[in-house]
Amino acid sequence: MEVTSASVLNSLIVGVLLLFGLYFLSWIFRRSPKNVPPGPREWGTNWKILKASWNGTLPKLASEWALKYKDITFVYSFGLQLVFLNSAEITRKLLTSNKYKFLVADRSPNAAARIIELNGKDLVFSKFDGKFNIKRRLFYSVIGLYGDGVAKFEDMVWREIERMFMEIDVREGKDTDLSSILTRSLKIILYILVRGEGPIDPKEPEILEEYDMAVNKLAQADVDFVLDNLPFLTQIPGKFKRAVTHVKEAKKQADELLFYGPKRTHKPGEPRGITDLLLDFARQPGYEWMKTDEQHIIAFLTSLVVAGNLTTRSSLTGIFLCLVNYPEVIRTIQGEIDNVIGSERPKLEHRSKMPYTEATILEGLRLISPVPLNAFRRASEDIDFEGMVIPKNALILINSWHFLHDENKWEDPWAFNPKRFLDDQGNLLPIDHPRRKDLIAFGVGARACPGEMFSRSRMFLFITSILQRYDLLPPANESLTSADFNIHSENVLGLVRQTPPFKCRLVRRQRH
Numbered sequence: 001m002e003v004t005s006a007s008v009l010n011s012l013i014v015g016v017l018l019l020f021g022l023y024f025l026s027w028i029f030r031r032s033p034k035n036v037p038p039g040p041r042e043w044g045t046n047w048k049i050l051k052a053s054w055n056g057t058l059p060k061l062a063s064e065w066a067l068k069y070k071d072i073t074f075v076y077s078f079g080l081q082l083v084f085l086n087s088a089e090i091t092r093k094l095l096t097s098n099k100y101k102f103l104v105a106d107r108s109p110n111a112a113a114r115i116i117e118l119n120g121k122d123l124v125f126s127k128f129d130g131k132f133n134i135k136r137r138l139f140y141s142v143i144g145l146y147g148d149g150v151a152k153f154e155d156m157v158w159r160e161i162e163r164m165f166m167e168i169d170v171r172e173g174k175d176t177d178l179s180s181i182l183t184r185s186l187k188i189i190l191y192i193l194v195r196g197e198g199p200i201d202p203k204e205p206e207i208l209e210e211y212d213m214a215v216n217k218l219a220q221a222d223v224d225f226v227l228d229n230l231p232f233l234t235q236i237p238g239k240f241k242r243a244v245t246h247v248k249e250a251k252k253q254a255d256e257l258l259f260y261g262p263k264r265t266h267k268p269g270e271p272r273g274i275t276d277l278l279l280d281f282a283r284q285p286g287y288e289w290m291k292t293d294e295q296h297i298i299a300f301l302t303s304l305v306v307a308g309n310l311t312t313r314s315s316l317t318g319i320f321l322c323l324v325n326y327p328e329v330i331r332t333i334q335g336e337i338d339n340v341i342g343s344e345r346p347k348l349e350h351r352s353k354m355p356y357t358e359a360t361i362l363e364g365l366r367l368i369s370p371v372p373l374n375a376f377r378r379a380s381e382d383i384d385f386e387g388m389v390i391p392k393n394a395l396i397l398i399n400s401w402h403f404l405h406d407e408n409k410w411e412d413p414w415a416f417n418p419k420r421f422l423d424d425q426g427n428l429l430p431i432d433h434p435r436r437k438d439l440i441a442f443g444v445g446a447r448a449c450p451g452e453m454f455s456r457s458r459m460f461l462f463i464t465s466i467l468q469r470y471d472l473l474p475p476a477n478e479s480l481t482s483a484d485f486n487i488h489s490e491n492v493l494g495l496v497r498q499t500p501p502f503k504c505r506l507v508r509r510q511r512h
C-alpha cells in the first residue's frame with residue numbers, strides 16, 4: 001500500500017484529535033443521564049470500538065458485551081450514545097409495542113446521507129411524519145409485487161435468468177465464481193426494475209454497484225466518525241478526501257442512470273419502470289411535492305439502491321455458499337422442485353407448496369445475518385424502559401448478529417439447518433411461531449424493511465431456477481470455502497456482511 005506524507009499527516013491529526021476527543025467525551029459522559037442500561041464504562045472502550053469498526057468486528061464486540069450485560073447494552077463512545085438490543089424479545093418490545101414504537105421511529109442521517117444530499121427526502125432517513133407514510137405506500141405501489149405486478153416481476157426476472165444461464169453454460173463443469181454471476185444478475189434486475197428495460201451495455205448496471213459500495217464505505221463506523229467530527233479532513237488529500245470525491249462522482253453517474261436518463265424519454269401515462277411511475281405520480285394530486293422538488297424522486301430511487309442491492313446480494317450469495325457445503329439441502333430442494341415445479345418455469349405461486357425451499361431462505365437469513373447490527377433508530381426523547389432510561393438521541397441498534405446465533409435459542413447455531421423452520425410434518429412454521437418471530441433479519445416495527453417481500457421473492461426465483469437446471473458441486477482445483485459464518489464474521493462492508501469469495505461447479509441435471 002502506498003504511504004503518502006499526506007496520509008501520515010492525516011493519521012497524526014486523527015490521533016491527536018482523538019486524544020482530545022476522549023478527554024472531552026469523558027467529561028460529557030459524567031453528565032449523561034443516570035440509570036442508563038448497563039455496559040462497558042472503562043476508558044479502553046473507545047479504543048476497542050474504534051479498532052472493531054476498523055476491522056469490521058463491531059458485531060463480534062457487541063456480541064461479547066451482550067453475553068456480559070444481557071438484554072441491553074449501553075455504550076457511550078465518541079460523543080455517541082449507543083444502545084444495543086441483544087434479544088429478539090427486547091427488540092420487539094421497544095420497536096413494536098404501542099407504548100414505545102413511535103419514540104424510536106426516526107433515524108438520524110449518517111455522514112454518507114448528508115454527503116450525497118439525501119436531506120431526508122429518501123425513505124431510509126425520512127422523518128417519521130405524514131409524508132413518510134405517503135412514501136412507504138408509494139414504495140409498495142411502485143415495487144410492483146401485487147396483482148398483475150407479480151407476473152410482470154416474474155417475466156422480468158426470468159428474462160435475466162435466461163441470460164444468466166448462458167453465462168453459466170459457458171463455464172459448465174469448470175470451477176466458477178458463482179457469486180459474481182449472481183451479483184451481475186441482481187444488478188441487471190435492479191436496473192430493469194428502475195428503467196423498465198434491459199441495459200444495452202452490460203457494464204452499465206455496474207454504476208449502481210459502484211455507487212452502493214462508495215456509500216457503504218462512507219458508512220463504515222470509523223469513516224463516519226471522522227466525517228462527522230473532523231470534517232476538515234475531507235479537504236486534505238488522503239483517504240477521507242478520496243472517499244468523499246469518489247461517492248460524489250459515483251452519485252453523478254447513478255443519478256443520470258436512475259433519473260435524468262429515463263426522464264428525458266418519459267412519456268406521461270406510459271410507465272416503463274419505477275422512475276416513470278414516480279414521474280407519473282408526481283403529476284397527481286397529493287404528490288405535488290415530488291414535482292416541485294424532483295430531488296425527492298432521486299432520493300427515493302437512491303434508497304432502492306443503497307438499501308436493496310448489497311443486502312440481497314449478500315443473502316443470496318451466502319445461501320449458495322451454504323448450499324455447496326450442504327449437498328443434502330440441495331437434494332431436498334431439488335426433490336421439491338421436481339414434485340412441484342417439474343420442468344415448468346419457477347413462479348412465485350409455487351412458493352407456498354415448497355416449504356423446505358422457503359425454510360432454506362429463512363435459515364440462510366438467520367445464519368448469514370446480512371445486516372448484523374441494524375435499525376439505526378434514534379430515541380426522540382428519554383425513554384423509561386425496563387426500569388432504565390434510554391437517553392434522548394441515543395442510537396438504537398438491533399444486535400441481530402448476537403441473538404440469531406444465540407445457542408440458548410438455536411441449537412447448533414453455526415450449522416445450516418433449514419429444518420429448524422419446519423414442523424414435524426414438514427410444514428413451514430407459521431409466521432407467528434416463536435422461532436419465526438425471533439428471526440429479525442429485516443428489522444421490525446414502524447420502519448421494518450419494506451423490501452423484504454421483493455428480496456425473498458428474488459431469492460426464491462434464483463434458487464429454484466438454478467437448482468432446477470444444475471447440480472452444484474465443490475470446486476475441482478481448489479478447496480471449498482467453508483460456510484462457517486462465525487469465521488467470516490469480520491467480512492463487513494459498511495453495514496452489510498459480505499460473502500467470502502468461493503468457487504463451485506455447475507453441472508446440468510440430466511432431466512432438465
Ligand code: HEM
Pocket residue numbers: 123124125303304307308309311312315370371374375376377441442443444445446447448449450451452454455
Ligand atoms: C436480504 C435483503 C434485505 C435485508 C436483510 C434488509 C434489511 C433491512 C433492515 C434491517 C432495515 C432496517 C429496518 C428497521 O429499522 O427496523 C431495512 C430498511 C429498509 N430496507 Fe431493507 N433489507 C433487504 C432488502 C431490501 C430491498 C431489496 C429493498 C428495496 C427494494 C430494501 C429497502 C429498504 C428501505 C427503503 C428501508 C428503510 C425503510 C424505512 O426506514 O422505513 N431492503 N432493511
